[in-house]
Amino acid sequence: MKNIAQIVCEHPFFHGLDGEFCDLVCGCARNVRFNPGEYLFHEGGDADYLYLIRYGQVALEIAVPGKPSVRFQTLHDGDLVGVSWVLPPYHWAYDARAITLTRAIAMDAHCLRKKCDDDPVLGYDVLKRLLPILTSRLHATQMQILDVYGAPEQPE
Amino acid sequence: MDNVDDGSVITRQGLQCLLDALAQRGYTVVGPTVRDQAIVYEELARTDELPAGWTDEQDGGHYRLKRRSDEALFGYAVGPHSWKRFLHPPKVSLWQATRNGDELRFVPARDEPPRYAFIGVRACELAAISIQDRVLMGDEYADPHYRSRREQAFLVALNCSEAGGTCFCDSMNTGPDVKEGYDLVLTELLDGDNHLFLIRSGSEEGAEILAELPREPATEAHQAAATAVVEKTRSQMGRSMPQTAIPALLMDNLEHPRWDEVADRCLSCSNCTMVCPTCFCTTVEDTSDLEGVTAERSRRWDSCFTSDFSYIHGGSVRSSTRSRYRQWMTHKLATWVDQFGTSGCVGCGRCITWCPVGIDITEEVRAIHDDVSSRDKE
Amino acid sequence: MADDLMVPEPVRVLRRQQELATTWTLELESGQAGHRPFLPGQFNMLYIFGVGEVPISLSGDAGQTETLVHTVRAVGPVSNKLAALKPMDTVGLRGPFGVGWPMTAGEGADLLIVAGGLGLAPLRPAIYHVLRHRERYGRVILLYGTRSPDDILYAGQLEEWNKRPDIEVHITVDHASGDWPGKIGVVPSLVPTLDFDPEDTVAMVCGPEIMMRFTVNALRDAGVEDESIYLSMERNMKCALGHCGHCQFGSTFVCKDGPVLSFERVRGLLSLKEF
Structure with missing residues (x-):
């Protein structure tokens, strides 16, 4: 059976991380599981953890008054859930809910932030891993806003 | 039987005999004539319908007829018409559909065009016709309407004796001398009261017709005079296209600020595309009667300057004037080369003359060229 | 004039099926066109009496010649009438036209088929072809994206393929x-x-132009070669013969040189505004 250090460092988010750093961040990690329908976190809540999905599917949702929640993204094996933990005041901007049985590594955000603050080289490495996720979500959001599959406004 | 008679001269009377011979052979003779203060192409039967003693003054956005001091029949440059209005007409009926209950029937429109003989086809215009040949019958999809007109046409070409203020055929290598693609070619020779036409044939039928005309053998002096006419014309070009690799220049500068400047002046009126002898774009029109029994589809000239031109559901691909001018000019001078192996511009100058604000295609190329070369030097 | 490709042929509607809220699939009798089999990715021009003509891609199985299948979204005067046709109604048909998907060039390679929205319709003949000649291709992956679960085209078929x-x-x-x-x-x-394996993959992409642009970026980032990425472009088409000039995209006549074009051919132009 794999120990948590192996699991963390083999996860795509931390893949290739320097061995020493790996030991550092593993100190913040623990295994968690979520049943289908269970929330990882809620909008407005404190961003105390980030989650590295090992197995399962997690939906990001925004509650709309009087309507079912709108799901705008699903995350899967190898994805990172939660980016608000890196930016003050560390509050979640949406809900995250497990759609299927989900196994993940929960990283203590306070712990990880402190280690990144203490060692800027580690902090820069972690940020470089986070930035592509943010930009790709930005691009995806642009495409969603454009509603490219929607009916054209004018006829042919 | 090429150039069987490459040295004859005919008089103006001989030219009338040529018109008669063509009419007798069943050709509908079309040539230049004065109408509405412009020289246009119309059906004609007599040489006195030609613009004797007229010339034209042309510049950006400017066209005026003026009297000449002589009685030259071809002493002017090209007018607003080109031969495309006969070979690729402004409007062609394509078919009729009739509906009877849920039965639908399509009947191709009867298209029996006349056999045209064109009088006074200049070198730039021959080049334009050969370009439209490539566009409209150059691959497996030959346009039957163009082909039926083109294949029967008899071309009496003309070496230019007068370059207009917007002419630049010399810098496009299309003129002013006629090189190929004609049945007969004329050079107008005026020496005091002596008014002659040097005439040569370029096809079997041309030679046959030439043999029927009252003619004299051309002397060396005639030949020399004809060469001098063309060389004088060459030296009179009102414009010139910069001698550079234009396709690469334009395609490498698709976001050049000059496109914005020209767009500020361009009215998107599409005059340039209508007078251009190579612009070939068309659209289709569907009409139906009030009872809904018959419907018709026709084809008419269209222009890349209209907003509908690039319409796909949801909007026009090219909604700004900038993008439309860029499309027209890059197509004419750059992508045309990829498509048809030749530039789409023959240097006739019509687009400059008939542009209401005098936009000059040579000046636009020069502006981008000069700007890019000055930046390269820095 | 028999060689006048501008004259449509009347063909009957055999069946009509609703796919989505405003999208319908029409099965037409193949008429004479049935004697000329179409290639996946090609399109026909469909004419509604007195209203007009629009290009609609073929979305059926090229391996059967009895019917011609078109999936139409009702967005304009012609397509609204097309979507409302009933069995035994007659439409005018010209085609098939254009260059299709690289079914031959893709042989021996893995295929990555990426469809967005109604862009699945012009790709469906390619999928039928692949499944008919499965041994000629390596791995076959279909990625399909659309607006919402209610907008999934050919949902039942996707489930079967899955x-x-x-x-x-x-x-x-x-x-x-x-x-x-x-x-x-x-x-x-x-x-x-x-x-x-991006180096051994031929990608076929069809959907709204923005979706194709984003997809091409993702494919290139993943290491797929430009000449192995194919797109189906949409431009205004009137004649479908390369004569009317409307569909030009740079030096390409989309109707005749396309609609399927390799990305290599349109690189640099695709992201150019209003080109």
Whole structure:
């Protein structure tokens, strides 16, 4: 059976991380599981953890008054859930809910932030891993806003 | 039987005999004539319908007829018409559909065009016709309407004796001398009261017709005079296209600020595309009667300057004037080369003359060229 | 004039089936055109009496010649009439026209088929072809993205293909409410999650132009070669013969040189505004 250090460092988010750093961040990690329908976190809540999905599917949702929640993204094996933990005041901007049985590594955000603050080289490495996720979500959001599959406004 | 008679001269009377011979052979003779203060192409039967003693003054956005001091029949440059209005007409009926209950029937429109003989086809215009040949019958999809007109046409070409203020055929290598693609070619020779036409044939039928005309053998002096006419014309070009690799220049500068400047002046009126002898774009029109029994589809000239031109559901691909001018000019001078192996511009100058604000295609190329070369030097 | 390709042939509507809220599939008798088999990715010009003519891609199986299948979204005067046709009604048909998907060039390679929205319709003949000649191709992956779970075209068929062992189907929607168990996210975001061999992959992409641009970026990032990426472009088409000039995209006549073009051919022009 794999120990948590192996699991963390083999996860795509931390893949290739320097061995020493790996030991550092593993100190913040623990295994968690979520049943289908269970929330990882809620909008407005404190961003105390980030989650590295090992197995399962997690939906990001925004509650709309009087309507079912709108799901705008699903995350899967190898994805990172939660980016608000890196930016003050560390509050979640949406809900995250497990759609299927989900196994993940929960990283203590306070712990990880402190280690990144203490060692800027580690902090820069972690940020470089986070930035592509943010930009790709930005691009995806642009495409969603454009509603490219929607009916054209004018006829042919 | 090429150039069987490459040295004859005919008089103006001989030219009338040529018109008669063509009419007798069943050709509908079309040539230049004065109408509405412009020289246009119309059906004609007599040489006195030609613009004797007229010339034209042309510049950006400017066209005026003026009297000449002589009685030259071809002493002017090209007018607003080109031969495309006969070979690729402004409007062609394509078919009729009739509906009877849920039965639908399509009947191709009867298209029996006349056999045209064109009088006074200049070198730039021959080049334009050969370009439209490539566009409209150059691959497996030959346009039957163009082909039926083109294949029967008899071309009496003309070496230019007068370059207009917007002419630049010399810098496009299309003129002013006629090189190929004609049945007969004329050079107008005026020496005091002596008014002659040097005439040569370029096809079997041309030679046959030439043999029927009252003619004299051309002397060396005639030949020399004809060469001098063309060389004088060459030296009179009102414009010139910069001698550079234009396709690469334009395609490498698709976001050049000059496109914005020209767009500020361009009215998107599409005059340039209508007078251009190579612009070939068309659209289709569907009409139906009030009872809904018959419907018709026709084809008419269209222009890349209209907003509908690039319409796909949801909007026009090219909604700004900038993008439309860029499309027209890059197509004419750059992508045309990829498509048809030749530039789409023959240097006739019509687009400059008939542009209401005098936009000059040579000046636009020069502006981008000069700007890019000055930046390269820095 | 027999060689006048501008004159349509009357053909009957055999069946009509609703696919989505405003999208219908028409099965037409193949008429004479049936004697000329079409290639996946080609289109026909469909004419409604007195109203006009529009290009509609063929979306059926090129391996059967009795009928011609077109999926139409009712967005304009002609397509609204097309979508409202009933069996035994007659339409005018010209075609097939254009250059289709690289079914031959793709032989021996893995295929990554990426469709967005109604862009699945012009790709469906390519999928039929692949499944008919499965041995000629390596791995086959279909990525399909659309607006919402209600906008999934050919949903039943996608489900059947998904059950087959010889084609991998991944569906994603831009957004959904709580009862959608599948993936949510834009279709280009599926590309980096795939475990595939980019150097041995031929990609076929069809959908709205913006979706194709984002997808091409994702494919290139993943290492797929420009000349192995094919797109189906949409431009105004009137004649379908390369004569009317409307569909020009740079030096390309989309109707005659396309609609399927290799990315290599349109690189540099695709992101150019209003070109």
